[in-house]
Every structure is written in C-alpha cells, then in structure tokens.
Amino acid sequence: MREAAAADNRPYHHGDLRRALIDAARRLLENEGPTALSLRAVAREAGVSPAAPYHHFKDKGELLDAVAHEGWDLLNELMTDARAKQTSVRDKLTALGVAYVKFARDNPALYRVMYDCSRDKENLPEHLHADNDSAYCQVRDTLVEAGASPLDETELELATTAAWCAAHGLAEMVAFKQFDHLKVTMGGEEAFLRGVFEHMGIFGHARTD
Amino acid sequence: MREAAAADNRPYHHGDLRRALIDAARRLLENEGPTALSLRAVAREAGVSPAAPYHHFKDKGELLDAVAHEGWDLLNELMTDARAKQTSVRDKLTALGVAYVKFARDNPALYRVMYDCSRDKENLPEHLHADNDSAYCQVRDTLVEAGASPLDETELELATTAAWCAAHGLAEMVAFKQFDHLKVTMGGEEAFLRGVFEHMGIFGHARTD
DNA sequence: AAGATGATCTTTACGGCGTCCAGATTCAGA
DNA sequence: TCTGAATCTGGACGCCGTAAAGATCATCTT
Numbered sequence: 001m002r003e004a005a006a007a008d009n010r011p012y013h014h015g016d017l018r019r020a021l022i023d024a025a026r027r028l029l030e031n032e033g034p035t036a037l038s039l040r041a042v043a044r045e046a047g048v049s050p051a052a053p054y055h056h057f058k059d060k061g062e063l064l065d066a067v068a069h070e071g072w073d074l075l076n077e078l079m080t081d082a083r084a085k086q087t088s089v090r091d092k093l094t095a096l097g098v099a100y101v102k103f104a105r106d107n108p109a110l111y112r113v114m115y116d117c118s119r120d121k122e123n124l125p126e127h128l129h130a131d132n133d134s135a136y137c138q139v140r141d142t143l144v145e146a147g148a149s150p151l152d153e154t155e156l157e158l159a160t161t162a163a164w165c166a167a168h169g170l171a172e173m174v175a176f177k178q179f180d181h182l183k184v185t186m187g188g189e190e191a192f193l194r195g196v197f198e199h200m201g202i203f204g205h206a207r208t209d
Numbered sequence: 210m211r212e213a214a215a216a217d218n219r220p221y222h223h224g225d226l227r228r229a230l231i232d233a234a235r236r237l238l239e240n241e242g243p244t245a246l247s248l249r250a251v252a253r254e255a256g257v258s259p260a261a262p263y264h265h266f267k268d269k270g271e272l273l274d275a276v277a278h279e280g281w282d283l284l285n286e287l288m289t290d291a292r293a294k295q296t297s298v299r300d301k302l303t304a305l306g307v308a309y310v311k312f313a314r315d316n317p318a319l320y321r322v323m324y325d326c327s328r329d330k331e332n333l334p335e336h337l338h339a340d341n342d343s344a345y346c347q348v349r350d351t352l353v354e355a356g357a358s359p360l361d362e363t364e365l366e367l368a369t370t371a372a373w374c375a376a377h378g379l380a381e382m383v384a385f386k387q388f389d390h391l392k393v394t395m396g397g398e399e400a401f402l403r404g405v406f407e408h409m410g411i412f413g414h415a416r417t418d
Numbered sequence: 419a420a421g422a423t424g425a426t427c428t429t430t431a432c433g434g435c436g437t438c439c440a441g442a443t444t445c446a447g448a
Numbered sequence: 449t450c451t452g453a454a455t456c457t458g459g460a461c462g463c464c465g466t467a468a469a470g471a472t473c474a475t476c477t478t
Contacts, residue, residue: 118327120242162408169378199371
C-alpha cells in the first residue's frame with residue numbers, strides 16, 4: 001500500500017507538493033493574514049525546505065497566482081449558485097452582487113491576493129474574461145438575459161464593467177469597515193447591500209429615464 | 210559655508226529629514242513603483258543611514274501613512290478644483306468622479322499606498338470623513354446641493370458611499386487596464402468615464418423611477 | 419563663555435525574507 | 449541493473465525591517 005494511507009496520498013517522492021503548497025498557503029492566509037504569507041512560511045507549513053517550492057513554481061509570484069486562481073474558481077462557484085437560486089433577472093443581478101461582496105467579506109485575505117496587491121502586477125489574469133463561468137461572464141450573460149433593450153457590444157461591455165466596478169468598490173469598502181454602522185441602521189447586511197446596489201448601475205439597464 | 214550650498218537648505222544637523230524622507234519616498238514611488246519602496250531605499254535616496262528614519266517615524270508604516278496623507282491632500286485639491294469649474298450639480302458630480310479616476314490613473318503607485326495594500330491595515334484613516342475638504346465630504350456636500358428630494362442622514366451616507374465605491378472600483382479597474390479598448394471604442398477617456406458613471410449611482414439620486 | 423542636555427545621525431548587529439547553487443535522494447525507463 | 453531526470457536538502461548571498469550603542473551637534477542653563 002506504500003503510503004497511500006488514508007486521506008493524504010503522496011504517491012511518490014514527497015507527494016503532490018504543488019497541491020500541498022497551495023493548501024498550506026491558503027491555510028496561512030486564513031489564519032495569519034496576507035502579510036504572513038512568505039514563501040518560507042508556506043514551505044515550513046508544508047513541511048519542506050525553503051527551496052523546495054522552486055521545483056513547482058518559478059517564484060513566489062507564481063505560487064500566489066495559483067492561490068488566486070483557486071480564489072476565482074471559488075468565487076465563480078458561489079456566484080453560479082447565487083444566480084441559479086433566483087428566477088427574475090433583477091433578483092439574479094442583485095444576488096450576483098451580494099454573493100460577490102459576501103465572498104470578499106468572508107475571504108478578505110484571499111480576495112486581496114486575487115487582486116494582486118503588493119506585487120506590482122499591472123493586469124488581471126486573462127481567464128477572468130475567457131472562462132465561461134467566470135464572474136464577469138455571468139454578470140454579462142445575465143445582463144443579456146435582461147436584454148429588454150437590445151444592447152450593442154460596447155454598451156454590454158460597459159454595463160458589465162460598471163457592475164464589476166461597483167461590486168469591487170463596495171467589496172473593498174466593506175473590507176475597510178467603512179460603514180458597519182450603516183449596516184445596523186438599515187436593518188442588516190443584506191438590506192444594506194441591496195440598498196447600495198440600488199444606488200448603482202447594476203440596474204442601470206432597467207432605469208426608466 | 211558648510212553644506213548650505215544653493216537650493217537645498219539643511220538648516221541644522223541634517224535639515225528637515227522628515228520632509229526629505231517623504232519626498233524621497235514619493236520620488237521612488239513614481240520612478241520605481243510600490244515594490245521598490247523599502248525603508249532602506251528611502252533612506253538611501255535621502256542620503257542617510259538606514260536607521261535615521263526611526264527618529265522621525267515609529268516604523269515603516271508610519272512613513273507610508275505620511276505619504277498616503279499627502280496623496281489624499283493632493284486628491285482633495287484636484288477634486289476641489291474640478292468641482293469649482295462646473296456650475297450644474299450634475300456636472301459637478303461627474304467632474305468629481307472623473308477627477309478621482311484620473312488621479313488614480315496618473316498616480317497609481319501613490320493611490321495604492323493610500324489604500325494600504327500589502328500591510329494588513331483594516332481601516333482607512335479617519336481624516337477621510339473628518340476633514341471638510343476631503344473627497345468624501347465634497348461628494349456628500351454636492352449631493353446635498355443637489356437635494357431635490359430631501360435626503361435623510363442614512364440615505365445621504367448611503368448615496369455618498371455608493372458613489373465612492375463606484376469611483377474606487379472604476380479607478381482600480383482602470384489601473385488594471387481592464388478596458389483600454391473601450392476607451393478608444395467610445396471616443397476617448399473622458400467619454401468612457403462619463404459613460405461608466407452614467408451606469409452607476411453617482412446619479413442615483415436623480416433617477417426618475 | 420562653558421558645560422550639560424537632549425535631539426539627531428551612524429555603525430553594527432540580528433533574524434527573516436526571496437532566491438540560487440551544489441549535493442543528496444528517489445523515481446522512471448532502457 | 450544502470451542511467452538520467454526529477455525532486456528535495458543545506459548552505460549561501462544580498463536584501464529587508466528594526467533595535468541598541470556610540471558619535472555629533474544645536475540649544476539651554478548658568
């Protein structure tokens with residue numbers, strides 16, 4: 001049986017160290033925050049030497065990219081679920097926005113890694129627009145679904161982008177605790193989030209003016 | 210003549226090192242990007258030993274706070290000017306938003322420092338809400354100025370926050386070059402920015418529905 | 419005027435970081 | 449079984465943030 005004991009399968013040499021490193025990174029991220037996420041700490045957490053990760057990632061940035069990718073995958077799943085639970089288009093859009101912000105609230109450190117922060121990357125990963133189930137594409141498709149007025153390509157991209165900006169901005173402000181008091185004044189987080197989105201362009205296409 | 214040569218006045222000991230350090234930091238930030246902004250590099254740039262800054266700042270974070278504060282001051286000035294140039298309330302709001310995003314585009318590294326990034330601060334500085342000429346207060350006051358419908362306190366704060374989120378989200382997406390192509394399709398940056406803001410809640414108060 | 423005082427700056431040092439390199443170990447195919 | 453490649457370790461380098469101890473210099477007291 002080798003070492004394929006129970007849950008952890010490490011088929012050869014160390015095992016799937018790449019996987020183990022990503023998991024260790026996410027564990028550290030949750031428990032210690034983004035600043036604690038050094039390559040050495042990840043290796044330590046995974047139980048290997050500081051140089052071991054270099055056989056699986058070109059450098060620290062590539063490990064963070066891998067972690068970020070899993071973050072995006074998780075976000076996409078949550079948004080897919082949130083969208084599927086609603087029937088009306090308007091509710092779908094709101095649910096997408098609320099799910100986005102809640103994800104950022106529940107995984108602030110992971111969210112930060114997803115948007116780079118601290119490295120000086122200049123671009124977001126390409127899969128955000130490419131993958132069909134990506135957050136971006138889901139918002140865009142829902143806007144198409146709404147399509148009372150037939151939107152041209154530029155207008156559609158503009159609306160999607162606007163919604164994304166709104167959600168991202170709100171997510172960061174929530175992370176910075178910019179309005180914990182508003183949440184209570186307005187009767188809970190859900191109501192608050194809906195209130196902000198009402199103010200913003202997620203529903204821009206549905207405006208009557 | 211000592212060292213009080215020509216333009217640079219260092220009246221005693223070294224001179225106003227605190228000022229020199231902040232300037233050096235901003236210079237590095239512009240020329241080398243945020244990752245290059247180490248405390249040692251700043252000291253080097255200012256021509257002092259690595260430990261010298263500790264007589265003027267508690268730690269690296271406090272230096273960054275000082276740099277960030279100047280960034281906010283600059284942003285506030287730009288927004289004051291932009292607002293003053295317009296007469297109609299609607300134009301004022303748009304001008305505020307456009308000025309905000311342009312500031313972030315022109316000073317991406319500084320903008321990052323202002324929103325922390327990389328340290329795990331959990332809050333934004335308090336002066337953002339306290340100072341009367343702050344970006345936040347200017348948007349809020351302009352919304353009050355608009356005040357066709359009398360807004361209650363919560364509603365006002367909500368609208369201001371929504372506008373801030375929108376602008377911040379857009380600013381970050383612009384920094385990530387998420388739609389350089391949209392800018393050209395829509396005939397320039399100005400038109401693009403206005404287009405996005407049209408989609409968002411800066412004008413939420415003016416909606417007819 | 420002279421000496422004391424305290425602020426400012428330098429030197430040195432420590433541990434942690436990202437990364438590279440040389441060697442050891444282990445797997446896979448001939 | 450032998451060989452070569454993949455994987456991991458140990459050690460090293462230069463950078464980082466920060467602390468402590470000594471040097472320098474403006475200012476204050478007398």
